[in-house]
Amino acid sequence: MNGVRNGFTLxxxxxxxxxxxxxxxxGMKLMGVLAxxxxxxxxxxxxxxxxxxxxxxxxxxxxxxxxxEWDKLFLxxxxxxxxxxRYIVDGSLTKAKNLCHQNNSHVxxxxxxQTQENLAFILVSSGPNRNLQTAxxxxxxxxxxxxxxxxxxxxxxxxxxxxxxxxxxxxxxxxQFLQQCDDQKLKIINDDLPKAxxxxxxxxxxxxxxxxxxxxxxxxxCMNKKSLKKLxxxxxxxxPQLSGCDTAVxxxxxxxxxxxxxxxxxxxxxxxxxxDLGVSDRFDSIKQKKMILNVEQDR
Numbered sequence: 001m002n003g004v005r006n007g008f009t010l011x012x013x014x015x016x017x018x019x020x021x022x023x024x025x026x027g028m029k030l031m032g033v034l035a036x037x038x039x040x041x042x043x044x045x046x047x048x049x050x051x052x053x054x055x056x057x058x059x060x061x062x063x064x065x066x067x068x069e070w071d072k073l074f075l076x077x078x079x080x081x082x083x084x085x086r087y088i089v090d091g092s093l094t095k096a097k098n099l100c101h102q103n104n105s106h107v108x109x110x111x112x113x114q115t116q117e118n119l120a121f122i123l124v125s126s127g128p129n130r131n132l133q134t135a136x137x138x139x140x141x142x143x144x145x146x147x148x149x150x151x152x153x154x155x156x157x158x159x160x161x162x163x164x165x166x167x168x169x170x171x172x173x174x175x176q177f178l179q180q181c182d183d184q185k186l187k188i189i190n191d192d193l194p195k196a197x198x199x200x201x202x203x204x205x206x207x208x209x210x211x212x213x214x215x216x217x218x219x220x221x222c223m224n225k226k227s228l229k230k231l232x233x234x235x236x237x238x239x240p241q242l243s244g245c246d247t248a249v250x251x252x253x254x255x256x257x258x259x260x261x262x263x264x265x266x267x268x269x270x271x272x273x274x275x276d277l278g279v280s281d282r283f284d285s286i287k288q289k290k291m292i293l294n295v296e297q298d299r
Contacts, residue, residue, distance in 0.1 A: 039080035047085060047123050047168045054121065055178060064093040064121060079125040086124040090139055093120060100181035101212040103285035105172050107139045120175040127164035134165045143167060186211030186281050188289040195294040198267040202236060206258040211281035220252035224276035234269040234295055236262040245278045252280060270295050
């Protein structure tokens with residue numbers, strides 16, 4: 001007569017406990033991974049909201065917030081791990097009266113041999129390991145590949161571990177597109193120059209629009225030295241008398257427009273003369289343009 005089993009053997013109980021342990025351990029590990037991913041996503045969303053807030057400020061004020069204004073814009077500036085999110089900005093963009101007149105920013109982001117230049121601002125979170133590994137020196141930002149064991153920042157502590165910083169970068173082109181700056185950008189209007197005929201008088205004028213003029217509505221002008229030499233050879237002078245574009249911007253000549261003039265064009269420079277020209281506004285935004293001047297023989 002077979003006996004009736006009323007429970008588990010010790011071996012069976014041990015197997016059940018092992019299985020439960022494995023499932024519980026795996027579940028806890030999975031929950032840890034999911035919680036980490038949730039915090040990463042939460043931080044990215046927070047940084048996105050911060051970016052939108054900065055852009056909203058720019059739309060209202062036509063400039064970017066200073067560091068002090070950035071601090072006041074957000075009650076909570078910490079990421080999901082309690083570390084402050086950094087804001088890197090070119091100070092000139094916080095003083096601008098019109099961002100459309102600011103063509104240049106010194107904020108740069110470097111990753112190995114790849115460099116993003118002319119960035120409006122960058123936001124940086126130290127990530128899950130709470131270790132800021134991104135190098136920040138003034139407006140120069142250097143980062144590593146995600147997962148690379150490297151620490152480029154020694155502000156808090158140096159610990160070479162998998163790189164997990166989160167960065168959000170916004171370019172000047174994006175910012176100016178948002179500001180609808182196309183019609184306000186500094187630009188040289190002329191596309192072509194009228195041809196010059198030897199032994200005859202010549203005069204033409206080059207105009208600029210956009211940008212931020214000086215108080216007397218002028219701009220600063222320069223010309224490539226080779227272009228100036230060729231014009232001189234053709235007996236054509238510039239008004240105002242220009243210096244080379246390798247001169248400091250402050251040394252460029254101010255004028256409403258640029259005139260090229262000759263009482264009698266010389267035959268010494270027949271053919272094509274490349275006019276390599278530069279213009280700057282009072283915020284030192286620079287626009288360069290190359291134009292062709294054809295010098296033809298008098299018949």
